[in-house]
Amino acid sequence: MTNRRNVLLGLVLLAAVAAPVFGQLKLNGAGATFPYVIYSKWFDVYHTKTGIEFNYQSIGSGGGIKQVMEGTVDFGATDGPMTDDQLTEAAQKQGTDVLHIPTVMGAVVATYNLAEAGNNLRLTPEVLAGIFLGDITKWNDAKIAEINPGKSLPDRTIIVAHRSDGSGTTYIFVDYLTKVSKVWAEKVGKGTSVNWPVGLGGKGNEGVSGLVKQSEGSIGYVELAYAVKNNLPYALLKNISGNYVNASLEAVSAAAASSAGSLPEDLRVSITNAGGKDAYPISGFTWLLVYKAMKDKEKAGAMVKFLHWAMSDGQSYAKELYYAPLPKDVVKLCERKINSIVVK
Amino acid sequence: MTVTQQAVHQDSGLTSGDGRGVSPAAGPSRSVPDSRRWNVGDLVFKHLTMLFAVGVLSLVFLMGYEMYAGSALTLEKFGWKFLVTSTWDPVQDEYGALPLIFGTIVSSMLALTIALPLSLGVAIFLSELAPRWLERPLSFLVELLAAIPSIVYGLWGIFVLVPWLRQSLQPWLGSHAGFLPLFRGPAYGFGMLAAGLILAVMVLPIIASISRDVMRSIPNLQREAALALGATRWETTKVVLASSKSGILGATLLGLGRAVGETMAVTMVIGNRADISASLFNPAYTMASVIANEFAEATTAMYTSALVEVAFVLFVVTIVLNALARLVVWSVTRRYRTV
Numbered sequence: 251m252t253n254r255r256n257v258l259l260g261l262v263l264l265a266a267v268a269a270p271v272f273g274q275l276k277l278n279g280a281g282a283t284f285p286y287v288i289y290s291k292w293f294d295v296y297h298t299k300t301g302i303e304f305n306y307q308s309i310g311s312g313g314g315i316k317q318v319m320e321g322t323v324d325f326g327a328t329d330g331p332m333t334d335d336q337l338t339e340a341a342q343k344q345g346t347d348v349l350h351i352p353t354v355m356g357a358v359v360a361t362y363n364l365a366e367a368g369n370n371l372r373l374t375p376e377v378l379a380g381i382f383l384g385d386i387t388k389w390n391d392a393k394i395a396e397i398n399p400g401k402s403l404p405d406r407t408i409i410v411a412h413r414s415d416g417s418g419t420t421y422i423f424v425d426y427l428t429k430v431s432k433v434w435a436e437k438v439g440k441g442t443s444v445n446w447p448v449g450l451g452g453k454g455n456e457g458v459s460g461l462v463k464q465s466e467g468s469i470g471y472v473e474l475a476y477a478v479k480n481n482l483p484y485a486l487l488k489n490i491s492g493n494y495v496n497a498s499l500e501a502v503s504a505a506a507a508s509s510a511g512s513l514p515e516d517l518r519v520s521i522t523n524a525g526g527k528d529a530y531p532i533s534g535f536t537w538l539l540v541y542k543a544m545k546d547k548e549k550a551g552a553m554v555k556f557l558h559w560a561m562s563d564g565q566s567y568a569k570e571l572y573y574a575p576l577p578k579d580v581v582k583l584c585e586r587k588i589n590s591i592v593v594k
Numbered sequence: 595m596t597v598t599q600q601a602v603h604q605d606s607g608l609t610s611g612d613g614r615g616v617s618p619a620a621g622p623s624r625s626v627p628d629s630r631r632w633n634v635g636d637l638v639f640k641h642l643t644m645l646f647a648v649g650v651l652s653l654v655f656l657m658g659y660e661m662y663a664g665s666a667l668t669l670e671k672f673g674w675k676f677l678v679t680s681t682w683d684p685v686q687d688e689y690g691a692l693p694l695i696f697g698t699i700v701s702s703m704l705a706l707t708i709a710l711p712l713s714l715g716v717a718i719f720l721s722e723l724a725p726r727w728l729e730r731p732l733s734f735l736v737e738l739l740a741a742i743p744s745i746v747y748g749l750w751g752i753f754v755l756v757p758w759l760r761q762s763l764q765p766w767l768g769s770h771a772g773f774l775p776l777f778r779g780p781a782y783g784f785g786m787l788a789a790g791l792i793l794a795v796m797v798l799p800i801i802a803s804i805s806r807d808v809m810r811s812i813p814n815l816q817r818e819a820a821l822a823l824g825a826t827r828w829e830t831t832k833v834v835l836a837s838s839k840s841g842i843l844g845a846t847l848l849g850l851g852r853a854v855g856e857t858m859a860v861t862m863v864i865g866n867r868a869d870i871s872a873s874l875f876n877p878a879y880t881m882a883s884v885i886a887n888e889f890a891e892a893t894t895a896m897y898t899s900a901l902v903e904v905a906f907v908l909f910v911v912t913i914v915l916n917a918l919a920r921l922v923v924w925s926v927t928r929r930y931r932t933v
Contacts, residue, residue: 309890310890310891311891312890312891312892312893313890313891315893316893336893407780409780409782414861414866414883414887415886415887415888415890415891416684416887416888416890416891416892417891438685439685439686440685441684441685442684442891442893443684443887443888443891444683444684444685445681445682445683445684445685445686445868446867449867450782450784450785450865450866450867450877451865451866451867451877451879451887452866453861453862453866453886453887457862460752461784464752464756464757464760464783465760465782465783
């Protein structure tokens with residue numbers, strides 16, 4: 251009895267001593283909710299492959315940025331790039347630059363509830379901005395009728411639905427409206443929450459889609475992945491080349507491909523309203539935020555290896571989870587960024 | 595909340611008074627020897643419990659101070675204007691909390707207006723009229739209402755209440771009472787009316803169960819006296835109601851406290867729009883909702899500060915309401931002691 255207890259005690263002690271030595275490397279991260287599905291897939295696959303563990307908390311882009319600035323995580327994630335001020339502050343606090351590494355892409359679609367119009371309602375940037383500014387208030391407005399020949403549009407009030415919580419989805423959507431409408435840029439601007447001229451607020455994608463599903467004559471915006479998974483109808487949107495584009499993963503990748511030539515050095519860029527004839531205009535990157543100089547050598551090595559893996563094998567998981575993979579040209583730029591990570 | 599709730603029970607338990615005059619704890623009598631008077635265990639116990647009591651108090655002050663300090667930026671930039679302007683624009687860093695304060699107060703008042711008569715009816719039935727076999731299960735069910743998580747109320751609001759409002763109640767109100775500014779505008783379903791109704795259901799069990807307890811604690815002597823004077827059942831009930839008036843008011847204020855602080859259920863149905871509008875059909879916003887919605891993504895210092903200041907205002911409002919409740923209850927117990 252005593253013997254067995256001693257053995258047990260010995261084992262416990264051994265485990266306690268050995269844990270730090272054989273313990274698996276663990277990297278902590280926090281941030282955006284939008285890429286959570288693919289990140290958890292990646293971290294899971296990568297863990298079984300290499301034994302390196304990632305702990306990711308999807309607390310929202312804003313929270314991710316905050317934690318990266320405070321240095322409480324090894325990496326962060328965001329749907330809207332950090333501002334110049336935030337980067338400077340982070341550099342001061344952490345003594346190193348923060349890098350933006352695009353991982354996958356997503357899109358935001360305008361989902362609507364208008365039985366008479368059926369699927370494939372067409373919208374132009376002007377009309378979309380007009381609706382969300384409250385200038386266009388009826389579905390049978392001449393501006394909507396003009397671009398939707400053959401559709402019977404009812405004399406019904408348009409009910410606008412938007413996100414009430416701060417969100418990267420909102421950021422991409424209003425970033426687009428800011429680019430296509432001067433009035434929007436002056437009156438509202440862009441941010442993760444804005445002062446909406448009209449409409450009802452719902453919490454989360456599910457809140458907005460709940461509002462839209464329940465209210466006849468409503469229009470709102472949700473992530474493409476969410477709309478596809480839940481079979482929501484969404485509008486075709488006219489892009490800068492004049493084509494009405496259906497939001498699809500290919501159209502999103504096309505938006506990035508057409509912007510690849512003009513991406514800035516730090517990859518901190520919005521690709522909404524991108525050129526290219528097949529490009530869907532409300533597309534955007536989601537980024538991982540990593541420190542350029544990492545303190546821990548092992549962690550730095552693991553991070554770099556993981557990022558390379560995410561750029562190559564990792565991309566193949568994107569489509570099945572309704573994310574658009576990065577085009578090859580963008581991957582090349584990312585690889586260069588990843589290689590610049592050093593140990594402090 | 596629970597503490598105050600219990601306090602209301604005790605203090606309005608009119609038969610026992612506030613305890614100070616009669617309790618044996620009023621102080622040891624002089625004949626006890628010193629060694630027993632200053633027992634070490636007693637001393638330790640006394641100071642330990644005092645530490646806990648002071649701890650609770652200092653926690654409240656600390657919270658208040660933290661929120662005050664956290665909102666330094668907006669306090670400095672906007673001052674009192676924060677409370678009276680109505681632009682809430684995170685992009686321009688312009689913050690005015692008036693629509694939020696308005697939304698919180700109006701939705702809570704609406705809830706009380708609906709819930710108070712209903713809860714009083716429930717309380718009167720349970721304490722005065724219900725037969726014993728019915729009273730027990732009914733009381734239990736009313737108290738069970740208070741135990742339902744608010745997110746469940748919220749979901750019920752989205753899937754049941756809001757569609758009903760949009761399809762039935764609001765069009766009906768609009769066509770029959772549309773001459774009032776209260777019932778004008780398009781019927782979204784989501785909005786102030788939905789928030790008020792859902793809050794009413796949530797505060798009803800609080801007001802009903804406390805009022806029932808207060809009315810039950812009225813000595814039977816009063817009822818017997820009233821009946822002996824030839825009063826009818828209803829007149830007797832009125833006597834009981836008059837005696838428990840202040841206790842009921844205290845219960846109402848506690849219900850109001852709950853309504854003011856309620857977050858999730860309201861956020862899900864109120865439409866989340868920082869506007870001040872006379873119509874109950876229009877979407878609105880409350881202080882608790884704006885914090886729940888926007889805090890996670892508030893990245894700039896000014897934005898965070900504005901939200902913390904909203905929390906501070908909400909904190910002050912809640913404290914004032916609870917203080918009022920205590921004051922009312924205190925006044926009634928004092929009056930009864932002199933009788």
